[in-house]
Amino acid sequence: MKSCPTCNRTFEDTFTFCLADGSLLNAPFDPHATLVIPEPRQTEPQQIKASPAEASRKSSRSPLIMIGIGALLITGLIFFIASNRRGSTAENSNTTNEPKSVPSTSAPSVSGSETTSNNSSSGKVIDITDSNYDNEVISSKTPVLIHFWASWSIPDRELSPIVEALAKEYAGKIKVGRVDFDENAKLKEKFNVHAVPEIIVIKNGVEQERVIGTTSTENLKIVLNKYTDNP
DSSP states (O other): OEEOTTTOOEEOSSOOEETTTTEEOSOOOOTTOOEEOOOOOOOOOOOOOOOHHHHHHHHHHHHHHHHHHHHHHHHHHHHHHHHHHHHHHHHHHHHHHSOOOOOOOSOOOOOHHHHSOTTOOOSSOEEOOTTTHIIIIITOSSOEEEEEEOTTOHHHHHHHHHHHHHHHHTTTTOEEEEEETTTOHHHHHHTTOOSSOEEEEEETTEEEEEEESOOOHHHHHHHHGGGSSOO
8 A cells, every 4th residue: 555645545456646746756757657636626717807998888788879879760650750751742743743623614404393384394204392383383384283192101112103104194284293292391381281191283383183192193183184274
């Protein structure tokens, strides 16, 4: 057994170097000698502390980054506002350059009821109102059949086709018109009409006959034939 004079380790027969302190165990060099390697000591990693200069650099970077981001946002906002102004300016220029429409000098189109003469019937049912009653009825040289009606009246839905057929059959002899019960208060009061349907025959501005409620085509023909040469 051999012992190291420095670290006091013991070794067997082979001559050995002690690497703990480099001592030779009093023996010549032996190629088969065993080297004793001491176990490494565990040391805690050292924390590298930043220098005050580096810390100040890092602290100064954050406000610079915020300033850069703010500058980018402001630049984008300015560009957005400028682009919107350009678009609105272009729209205004387009509207100002558009030619103004010139009103047409041609005669306005009129409905069949407006083109009907106050002295004859064209075979169509005309609308008689408070405003045109005198022109269409009082001044008419032909007898006038007035049909007081309402859009909500179910009996009027049955009578209206009959009146329209009579307007075609008695064209040129009897003027056929209708009065909206809900929109012509003066005529409703003038003829004392309280319900619809109601038919009144007028000749030379004077009421001749009145039919209240629904009726047939034959009954209306009997009434109208009294005031025409129609057989």
